[in-house]
Amino acid sequence: MLFTAHPTAVIDEGCSIGEGTRIWHFSHIMPGCTIGANCNIGQNVVISPEVVLGSNVKVQNNVSIYTGVVCEDDVFLGPSMVFTNVLNPRSAVSRRGEYLRTLVKQGASIGANATIVCGHDIGRYAFIGAGAVVTKEVPDHALVVGNPARRIGWMSEFGHKLKFDTEGLATCPESGERYELKDGIVRKLA
Numbered sequence: 001m002l003f004t005a006h007p008t009a010v011i012d013e014g015c016s017i018g019e020g021t022r023i024w025h026f027s028h029i030m031p032g033c034t035i036g037a038n039c040n041i042g043q044n045v046v047i048s049p050e051v052v053l054g055s056n057v058k059v060q061n062n063v064s065i066y067t068g069v070v071c072e073d074d075v076f077l078g079p080s081m082v083f084t085n086v087l088n089p090r091s092a093v094s095r096r097g098e099y100l101r102t103l104v105k106q107g108a109s110i111g112a113n114a115t116i117v118c119g120h121d122i123g124r125y126a127f128i129g130a131g132a133v134v135t136k137e138v139p140d141h142a143l144v145v146g147n148p149a150r151r152i153g154w155m156s157e158f159g160h161k162l163k164f165d166t167e168g169l170a171t172c173p174e175s176g177e178r179y180e181l182k183d184g185i186v187r188k189l190a
Contacts, residue, residue, distance in 0.1 A: 002017070002018070002019040002020070002021075003017045003018065003019065003020065003021040003022070003023065003035075004021075004022050004023070005022075005023040005027075006023065006024050006025045006026075006027075008025050008026050009023045009024065009025065009026065009027045009028070009029070010027070010028045010029070011023065011029045012028075012029060012030050012031040013031060014031035014032055015029050015030065015031055015032065015033045015034070015035070015047075016033070016034045016035065017029065017035045018035060018036040018037030018038065018039065018055060019037045019038070020037050020038040020039075021035055021036070021037060021038060021039040021040070021041065022039070022040050022041065023041040023045075024040075024041060024042050024043045024045075024061075025043040025044070026043055026044045027041050027042070027043065027044060027045040027046070027047075028045075028046045028047070029041070029047050030046070030047060030048050030049045030051075031049055032049035032050050033047045033048065033049055033050060033051040033052070033053075034051070034052045034053065035047065035053045035057075036053055036054045036055035036056070036057065036073065037055045037056070038055055038056045039053055039055065039056065039057045039058070039059070040057075040058045040059065041059045042059055042060045042061040042062075042063070042079075043061045043062070044061055044062045045059050045061070045062070045063050045064070045065070046063075046064040046065065047059075047065045048064075048065060048066045048067045048069075049067055050067045050068070051065045051066070051067060051068075051069050051070070052069075052070045052071070053065070053071045053075070054071060054072045054073035054074070054075065054106070055073045055074075056073055056074045057071050057073070057074070057075045057076075057077070058075070058076045058077065059077045060076075060077060060078050060079040060080075060081075060112070061079050061080070062079060062080040063077050063078075063079070063080065063081055063082075064082070064083065065077070065083055066083050066084070066085040066099070067085055067099050068083075068085040068099040068100055068101045068102060068118060069083050069085070069101075069102050069104070070101065070102070070103050070104070071104040072103070072104065072105050072106040072107075072108075072124075073106050073107075074106055074107045075104050075105075075106070075107070075108050075109075075110075076108070076109040076110065077104075077110050078109070078110055078111045078112040078113070078114065078130065079112045079113070080112055080113050081110045081111065081112060081113060081114045081115070081116070081128075082113075082114070082115045082116065083102060083116050083118065084115070084116070084117055084118045085099040085100060085102070085118045086098055086099060086100070086118065087100065087117070087118060087119065099118070100118040100119035101118075101119065102116055102118050102119060102120060102121065102122075103121040103122070104116075104121075104122045105121065105122060105123055105124040105125075105126070105140070106124050106125070107124055107125040107157060108122045108123065108124065108125060108126045108127070108128070108138075109126075109127050109128065109159065110122070110128040111127075111128055111129050111130035111131070111132065112130045112131070113130055113131045114128045114129070114130060114131060114132045114133070114134065114149075115132075115133045115134065116128070116134045117133070117134060117135050120134055120135065120136055120137050120138070121137050121138070122134070122138045123137075123138050123139045123140035123141065123142060124140040124141070125140060125141050125155060125156070125157050126138045126139070126140060126141060126142045126143075126144070126155070127142070127143045127144070127155040127159065128144055128149065129143070129144065129145035129146070129149075131145075131147070132144055132145050132146055132147065132149040133146075133147040133148050133149055134148075134149045135148040135149065136148075136149075138151075139151075139184070139185070139186075140185070140186060140187075141154045141155050141156070141162070141179070141186040142154060142155070142186075143155050143161060154170070154179070154181065154186045156170075156172035156174070156175065156177060156179065157172070157175070157177065157188065158172050158174040158175045158177075160172050160173050160174055162179055162181075162186070164179075164181045168180055168181040168182055169181075177189075
C-alpha cells in the first residue's frame with residue numbers, strides 16, 4: 001500500500017490514491033475519485049465520486065468535497081469549509097445530472113468555515129478568508145473576505161498580503177519575489 005489510512009477510514013474500491021497520502025479518522029473516500037500524491041486528508045472528511053485532488057493537497061477536518069470539485073496541486077482546504085455542487089437543491093427533486101464544476105487552482109487556500117458556491121472557480125494562489133461566502137469567480141492571487149466575498153487585496157505565493165507601490169510593483173516579505181499589478185491582474189515577475 002502506497003498510502004496510509006487510519007483503521008476507521010472507509011476507502012471504497014475504485015478510487016485512486018497517490019503515494020505518500022495520509023487519510024485520518026472516520027474519513028470516507030468514495031469510488032471514482034482521484035487523490036494525488038502526498039495529500040493529507042483530515043478527520044471526518046468525505047470525498048465524493050469523480051472528485052479530483054492534485055498532489056500535496058491539505059484537507060482539514062470536517063470537509064465534504066462533492067462531485068464536481070477539482071483541486072489542483074498545493075491547495076489548502078481549511079477546517080469545516082464547504083463546497084456546494086447544485087445551485088437550487090430540493091430534497092424531493094433529484095439534481096444529480098446538474099452538478100456544477102468548481103475548479104480550485106494551484107496553491108489556493110480556503111479558510112475555515114468558508115463556503116464556495118458551485119460553478120465559481122478559485123484562481124491560482126488566491127486566499128479565501130475564514131467564513132467567506134464565494135458567489136463569483138476569484139482571480140489569481142486575490143484575497144477575498146466577507147458575505148458575499150469581496151476582494152480586499154492581493155496575496156503572494158507564500159501567503160503574504162502584497163503592498164503595491166504607485167508603479168504597481170510589490171515584493172513578498174518572505175520570499176523576496178516581485179509581483180506586478182496591471183489592469184487588475186497580478187503576475188509574478190521572472
